[in-house]
Amino acid sequence: MKKGDVKLNAIYNFLKEFSALNGFPPSVREIGAKFGIKSTSTVHYYLEKLKQSGVIQQEENKKRAVVINGNNRTGANFVPLVGNVSAGKGILAQENIEEEIPLPQSMFTGKDLYLLRVEGQSMINAGIDDGDFVVVRQQNEVDLGEIAVVLWQEKATIKRIAQISPNLVLHPENDSMEDIVITPDESPSIIGKVVGCLKKF
Incomplete structure:
Protein backbone atom coordinates (compact mmCIF):
# COMPACT_ATOMS: atom_id res chain seq x y z
CA MET A 1 0.00 0.00 0.00
CA ASN A 69 -4.49 -9.65 7.63
CA GLY A 70 -2.36 -10.69 10.57
CA ASN A 71 -5.41 -10.36 12.82
CA ASN A 72 -7.89 -12.87 11.43
CA ARG A 73 -9.86 -13.20 14.63
CA THR A 74 -12.27 -10.30 14.68
CA GLY A 75 -13.90 -11.57 17.87
CA ALA A 76 -17.30 -11.49 16.18
CA ASN A 77 -19.97 -14.14 16.01
CA PHE A 78 -22.16 -13.58 12.93
CA VAL A 79 -25.77 -14.19 13.97
CA PRO A 80 -28.68 -14.40 11.50
CA LEU A 81 -31.40 -11.75 11.64
CA VAL A 82 -34.64 -13.64 11.08
CA GLY A 83 -37.50 -11.93 9.26
CA ASN A 84 -40.87 -13.64 8.99
CA VAL A 85 -41.36 -16.70 11.17
CA SER A 86 -44.03 -19.22 10.21
CA ALA A 87 -45.12 -22.73 11.16
CA GLY A 88 -43.82 -25.63 9.13
CA LYS A 89 -40.39 -24.12 8.47
CA GLY A 90 -37.25 -24.15 10.53
CA ILE A 91 -36.59 -20.84 12.24
CA LEU A 92 -33.19 -20.65 10.55
CA ALA A 93 -34.39 -21.69 7.09
CA GLN A 94 -32.48 -19.71 4.49
CA GLU A 95 -35.60 -17.93 3.24
CA ASN A 96 -36.21 -16.55 6.74
CA ILE A 97 -32.80 -14.90 7.11
CA GLU A 98 -32.52 -11.21 6.16
CA GLU A 99 -28.82 -10.75 6.92
CA GLU A 100 -26.12 -11.69 9.40
CA ILE A 101 -25.22 -9.32 12.23
CA PRO A 102 -21.84 -9.47 14.05
CA LEU A 103 -22.04 -9.82 17.83
CA PRO A 104 -19.04 -9.86 20.20
CA GLN A 105 -17.95 -13.44 20.91
CA SER A 106 -17.17 -12.42 24.47
CA MET A 107 -20.91 -11.92 25.04
CA PHE A 108 -22.67 -14.29 22.64
CA THR A 109 -21.34 -17.66 21.50
CA GLY A 110 -22.86 -20.73 19.87
CA LYS A 111 -24.38 -21.67 16.54
CA ASP A 112 -27.99 -21.77 17.76
CA LEU A 113 -28.40 -18.00 18.14
CA TYR A 114 -30.59 -15.77 16.02
CA LEU A 115 -31.92 -12.22 16.17
CA LEU A 116 -35.51 -11.01 16.02
CA ARG A 117 -36.66 -7.43 15.52
CA VAL A 118 -39.09 -6.37 18.26
CA GLU A 119 -42.46 -4.97 17.20
CA GLY A 120 -44.76 -3.36 19.75
CA GLN A 121 -44.71 -2.28 23.39
CA SER A 122 -45.61 -5.51 25.18
CA MET A 123 -42.19 -6.00 26.85
CA ILE A 124 -41.22 -2.45 27.82
CA ASN A 125 -41.05 -3.20 31.56
CA ALA A 126 -38.32 -5.72 30.79
CA GLY A 127 -36.34 -3.08 28.92
CA ILE A 128 -37.30 -4.49 25.51
CA ASP A 129 -38.67 -1.71 23.32
CA ASP A 130 -40.17 -1.43 19.87
CA GLY A 131 -37.42 -1.58 17.25
CA ASP A 132 -34.89 -3.34 19.49
CA PHE A 133 -33.32 -6.65 18.51
CA VAL A 134 -33.52 -9.61 20.88
CA VAL A 135 -30.82 -12.27 20.84
CA VAL A 136 -32.49 -15.68 20.96
CA ARG A 137 -31.07 -19.12 21.64
CA GLN A 138 -32.93 -21.75 19.65
CA GLN A 139 -34.54 -24.23 22.07
CA ASN A 140 -37.94 -25.83 22.61
CA GLU A 141 -38.10 -25.63 26.40
CA VAL A 142 -37.68 -22.80 28.90
CA ASP A 143 -38.20 -22.41 32.63
CA LEU A 144 -41.02 -20.50 34.26
CA GLY A 145 -40.26 -16.80 34.45
CA GLU A 146 -37.93 -16.80 31.46
CA ILE A 147 -38.58 -14.72 28.36
CA ALA A 148 -39.25 -16.85 25.31
CA VAL A 149 -40.17 -16.61 21.66
CA VAL A 150 -43.42 -18.47 21.05
CA LEU A 151 -44.86 -19.37 17.67
CA TRP A 152 -48.63 -18.90 17.91
CA GLN A 153 -51.25 -18.15 15.27
CA GLU A 154 -48.58 -18.15 12.54
CA LYS A 155 -46.60 -15.39 14.26
CA ALA A 156 -43.68 -15.22 16.66
CA THR A 157 -44.37 -13.38 19.90
CA ILE A 158 -41.94 -12.46 22.69
CA LYS A 159 -43.34 -12.89 26.20
CA ARG A 160 -42.41 -14.04 29.69
CA ILE A 161 -43.56 -17.59 30.45
CA ALA A 162 -45.96 -17.52 33.42
CA GLN A 163 -47.35 -21.05 33.10
CA ILE A 164 -46.55 -24.02 30.90
CA SER A 165 -49.18 -26.67 31.69
CA PRO A 166 -52.02 -27.41 31.12
CA ASN A 167 -52.32 -24.08 29.29
CA LEU A 168 -49.43 -21.93 28.16
CA VAL A 169 -49.70 -18.51 29.80
CA LEU A 170 -47.71 -15.64 28.30
CA HIS A 171 -47.11 -12.59 30.46
CA PRO A 172 -46.49 -9.26 28.70
CA GLU A 173 -44.17 -6.87 30.55
CA ASN A 174 -46.56 -3.96 30.17
CA ASP A 175 -48.96 -2.89 32.92
CA SER A 176 -51.68 -2.03 30.39
CA MET A 177 -51.76 -5.53 28.89
CA GLU A 178 -53.23 -8.78 30.22
CA ASP A 179 -51.81 -12.28 30.21
CA ILE A 180 -52.43 -14.42 27.16
CA VAL A 181 -53.78 -17.92 27.82
CA ILE A 182 -53.17 -20.43 25.04
CA THR A 183 -54.73 -23.90 25.11
CA PRO A 184 -52.99 -27.00 23.73
CA ASP A 185 -55.58 -27.10 20.92
CA GLU A 186 -54.07 -23.87 19.57
CA SER A 187 -50.73 -25.66 19.07
CA PRO A 188 -48.33 -23.07 20.47
CA SER A 189 -44.64 -23.89 20.29
CA ILE A 190 -41.66 -22.40 22.10
CA ILE A 191 -38.92 -21.75 19.56
CA GLY A 192 -36.31 -19.96 21.61
CA LYS A 193 -35.15 -18.30 24.81
CA VAL A 194 -34.26 -14.61 24.86
CA VAL A 195 -30.67 -14.25 26.10
CA GLY A 196 -29.98 -10.61 25.25
CA CYS A 197 -31.30 -7.37 23.81
CA LEU A 198 -29.63 -4.95 21.41
CA LYS A 199 -31.04 -1.46 21.85
CA LYS A 200 -32.21 0.72 19.00
CA PHE A 201 -30.44 4.09 18.97
Whole structure:
Protein backbone atom coordinates (compact mmCIF):
# COMPACT_ATOMS: atom_id res chain seq x y z
CA MET A 1 0.00 0.00 0.00
CA LYS A 2 1.41 3.34 -1.02
CA LYS A 3 2.22 5.66 1.85
CA GLY A 4 1.21 8.65 -0.23
CA ASP A 5 -2.40 7.57 -0.47
CA VAL A 6 -3.65 9.41 2.61
CA LYS A 7 -7.32 8.37 2.43
CA LEU A 8 -6.49 4.73 1.82
CA ASN A 9 -4.20 4.72 4.84
CA ALA A 10 -6.83 6.50 6.92
CA ILE A 11 -9.50 3.94 5.99
CA TYR A 12 -7.13 1.08 6.79
CA ASN A 13 -6.35 2.56 10.21
CA PHE A 14 -10.07 3.08 10.88
CA LEU A 15 -10.75 -0.57 10.02
CA LYS A 16 -8.11 -1.69 12.52
CA GLU A 17 -9.22 0.66 15.30
CA PHE A 18 -12.94 -0.05 14.89
CA SER A 19 -12.36 -3.83 14.83
CA ALA A 20 -10.14 -3.70 17.92
CA LEU A 21 -12.67 -1.59 19.84
CA ASN A 22 -15.88 -3.38 18.88
CA GLY A 23 -14.77 -6.91 18.13
CA PHE A 24 -16.14 -6.71 14.59
CA PRO A 25 -15.43 -4.58 11.50
CA PRO A 26 -17.38 -1.48 10.44
CA SER A 27 -20.05 -1.68 7.76
CA VAL A 28 -19.66 0.01 4.39
CA ARG A 29 -22.06 2.76 5.50
CA GLU A 30 -20.13 3.34 8.72
CA ILE A 31 -16.92 3.70 6.74
CA GLY A 32 -18.63 6.15 4.40
CA ALA A 33 -20.03 8.18 7.30
CA LYS A 34 -16.61 8.36 8.97
CA PHE A 35 -14.94 9.81 5.87
CA GLY A 36 -17.83 11.76 4.36
CA ILE A 37 -18.20 9.37 1.43
CA LYS A 38 -21.83 9.28 0.30
CA SER A 39 -21.46 6.63 -2.40
CA THR A 40 -21.17 3.03 -1.20
CA SER A 41 -19.52 2.14 -4.51
CA THR A 42 -16.70 4.54 -3.64
CA VAL A 43 -16.21 2.78 -0.29
CA HIS A 44 -16.14 -0.56 -2.10
CA TYR A 45 -13.51 0.91 -4.43
CA TYR A 46 -11.23 1.73 -1.49
CA LEU A 47 -11.84 -1.67 0.11
CA GLU A 48 -10.94 -3.37 -3.15
CA LYS A 49 -7.73 -1.34 -3.28
CA LEU A 50 -6.87 -2.47 0.24
CA LYS A 51 -7.69 -6.05 -0.70
CA GLN A 52 -5.43 -5.84 -3.76
CA SER A 53 -2.63 -4.47 -1.61
CA GLY A 54 -2.88 -7.55 0.60
CA VAL A 55 -3.65 -5.87 3.92
CA ILE A 56 -7.29 -7.02 4.21
CA GLN A 57 -9.51 -9.89 3.13
CA GLN A 58 -13.25 -9.87 2.46
CA GLU A 59 -15.68 -12.71 3.03
CA GLU A 60 -18.56 -13.15 0.62
CA ASN A 61 -22.22 -12.51 1.56
CA LYS A 62 -21.51 -10.71 4.82
CA LYS A 63 -22.13 -7.03 5.34
CA ARG A 64 -19.29 -6.70 7.85
CA ALA A 65 -16.82 -9.02 6.20
CA VAL A 66 -13.47 -7.22 6.39
CA VAL A 67 -10.65 -9.19 8.02
CA ILE A 68 -7.37 -7.43 8.75
CA ASN A 69 -4.49 -9.65 7.63
CA GLY A 70 -2.36 -10.69 10.57
CA ASN A 71 -5.41 -10.36 12.82
CA ASN A 72 -7.89 -12.87 11.43
CA ARG A 73 -9.86 -13.20 14.63
CA THR A 74 -12.27 -10.30 14.68
CA GLY A 75 -13.90 -11.57 17.87
CA ALA A 76 -17.30 -11.49 16.18
CA ASN A 77 -19.97 -14.14 16.01
CA PHE A 78 -22.16 -13.58 12.93
CA VAL A 79 -25.77 -14.19 13.97
CA PRO A 80 -28.68 -14.40 11.50
CA LEU A 81 -31.40 -11.75 11.64
CA VAL A 82 -34.64 -13.64 11.08
CA GLY A 83 -37.50 -11.93 9.26
CA ASN A 84 -40.87 -13.64 8.99
CA VAL A 85 -41.36 -16.70 11.17
CA SER A 86 -44.03 -19.22 10.21
CA ALA A 87 -45.12 -22.73 11.16
CA GLY A 88 -43.82 -25.63 9.13
CA LYS A 89 -40.39 -24.12 8.47
CA GLY A 90 -37.25 -24.15 10.53
CA ILE A 91 -36.59 -20.84 12.24
CA LEU A 92 -33.19 -20.65 10.55
CA ALA A 93 -34.39 -21.69 7.09
CA GLN A 94 -32.48 -19.71 4.49
CA GLU A 95 -35.60 -17.93 3.24
CA ASN A 96 -36.21 -16.55 6.74
CA ILE A 97 -32.80 -14.90 7.11
CA GLU A 98 -32.52 -11.21 6.16
CA GLU A 99 -28.82 -10.75 6.92
CA GLU A 100 -26.12 -11.69 9.40
CA ILE A 101 -25.22 -9.32 12.23
CA PRO A 102 -21.84 -9.47 14.05
CA LEU A 103 -22.04 -9.82 17.83
CA PRO A 104 -19.04 -9.86 20.20
CA GLN A 105 -17.95 -13.44 20.91
CA SER A 106 -17.17 -12.42 24.47
CA MET A 107 -20.91 -11.92 25.04
CA PHE A 108 -22.67 -14.29 22.64
CA THR A 109 -21.34 -17.66 21.50
CA GLY A 110 -22.86 -20.73 19.87
CA LYS A 111 -24.38 -21.67 16.54
CA ASP A 112 -27.99 -21.77 17.76
CA LEU A 113 -28.40 -18.00 18.14
CA TYR A 114 -30.59 -15.77 16.02
CA LEU A 115 -31.92 -12.22 16.17
CA LEU A 116 -35.51 -11.01 16.02
CA ARG A 117 -36.66 -7.43 15.52
CA VAL A 118 -39.09 -6.37 18.26
CA GLU A 119 -42.46 -4.97 17.20
CA GLY A 120 -44.76 -3.36 19.75
CA GLN A 121 -44.71 -2.28 23.39
CA SER A 122 -45.61 -5.51 25.18
CA MET A 123 -42.19 -6.00 26.85
CA ILE A 124 -41.22 -2.45 27.82
CA ASN A 125 -41.05 -3.20 31.56
CA ALA A 126 -38.32 -5.72 30.79
CA GLY A 127 -36.34 -3.08 28.92
CA ILE A 128 -37.30 -4.49 25.51
CA ASP A 129 -38.67 -1.71 23.32
CA ASP A 130 -40.17 -1.43 19.87
CA GLY A 131 -37.42 -1.58 17.25
CA ASP A 132 -34.89 -3.34 19.49
CA PHE A 133 -33.32 -6.65 18.51
CA VAL A 134 -33.52 -9.61 20.88
CA VAL A 135 -30.82 -12.27 20.84
CA VAL A 136 -32.49 -15.68 20.96
CA ARG A 137 -31.07 -19.12 21.64
CA GLN A 138 -32.93 -21.75 19.65
CA GLN A 139 -34.54 -24.23 22.07
CA ASN A 140 -37.94 -25.83 22.61
CA GLU A 141 -38.10 -25.63 26.40
CA VAL A 142 -37.68 -22.80 28.90
CA ASP A 143 -38.20 -22.41 32.63
CA LEU A 144 -41.02 -20.50 34.26
CA GLY A 145 -40.26 -16.80 34.45
CA GLU A 146 -37.93 -16.80 31.46
CA ILE A 147 -38.58 -14.72 28.36
CA ALA A 148 -39.25 -16.85 25.31
CA VAL A 149 -40.17 -16.61 21.66
CA VAL A 150 -43.42 -18.47 21.05
CA LEU A 151 -44.86 -19.37 17.67
CA TRP A 152 -48.63 -18.90 17.91
CA GLN A 153 -51.25 -18.15 15.27
CA GLU A 154 -48.58 -18.15 12.54
CA LYS A 155 -46.60 -15.39 14.26
CA ALA A 156 -43.68 -15.22 16.66
CA THR A 157 -44.37 -13.38 19.90
CA ILE A 158 -41.94 -12.46 22.69
CA LYS A 159 -43.34 -12.89 26.20
CA ARG A 160 -42.41 -14.04 29.69
CA ILE A 161 -43.56 -17.59 30.45
CA ALA A 162 -45.96 -17.52 33.42
CA GLN A 163 -47.35 -21.05 33.10
CA ILE A 164 -46.55 -24.02 30.90
CA SER A 165 -49.18 -26.67 31.69
CA PRO A 166 -52.02 -27.41 31.12
CA ASN A 167 -52.32 -24.08 29.29
CA LEU A 168 -49.43 -21.93 28.16
CA VAL A 169 -49.70 -18.51 29.80
CA LEU A 170 -47.71 -15.64 28.30
CA HIS A 171 -47.11 -12.59 30.46
CA PRO A 172 -46.49 -9.26 28.70
CA GLU A 173 -44.17 -6.87 30.55
CA ASN A 174 -46.56 -3.96 30.17
CA ASP A 175 -48.96 -2.89 32.92
CA SER A 176 -51.68 -2.03 30.39
CA MET A 177 -51.76 -5.53 28.89
CA GLU A 178 -53.23 -8.78 30.22
CA ASP A 179 -51.81 -12.28 30.21
CA ILE A 180 -52.43 -14.42 27.16
CA VAL A 181 -53.78 -17.92 27.82
CA ILE A 182 -53.17 -20.43 25.04
CA THR A 183 -54.73 -23.90 25.11
CA PRO A 184 -52.99 -27.00 23.73
CA ASP A 185 -55.58 -27.10 20.92
CA GLU A 186 -54.07 -23.87 19.57
CA SER A 187 -50.73 -25.66 19.07
CA PRO A 188 -48.33 -23.07 20.47
CA SER A 189 -44.64 -23.89 20.29
CA ILE A 190 -41.66 -22.40 22.10
CA ILE A 191 -38.92 -21.75 19.56
CA GLY A 192 -36.31 -19.96 21.61
CA LYS A 193 -35.15 -18.30 24.81
CA VAL A 194 -34.26 -14.61 24.86
CA VAL A 195 -30.67 -14.25 26.10
CA GLY A 196 -29.98 -10.61 25.25
CA CYS A 197 -31.30 -7.37 23.81
CA LEU A 198 -29.63 -4.95 21.41
CA LYS A 199 -31.04 -1.46 21.85
CA LYS A 200 -32.21 0.72 19.00
CA PHE A 201 -30.44 4.09 18.97
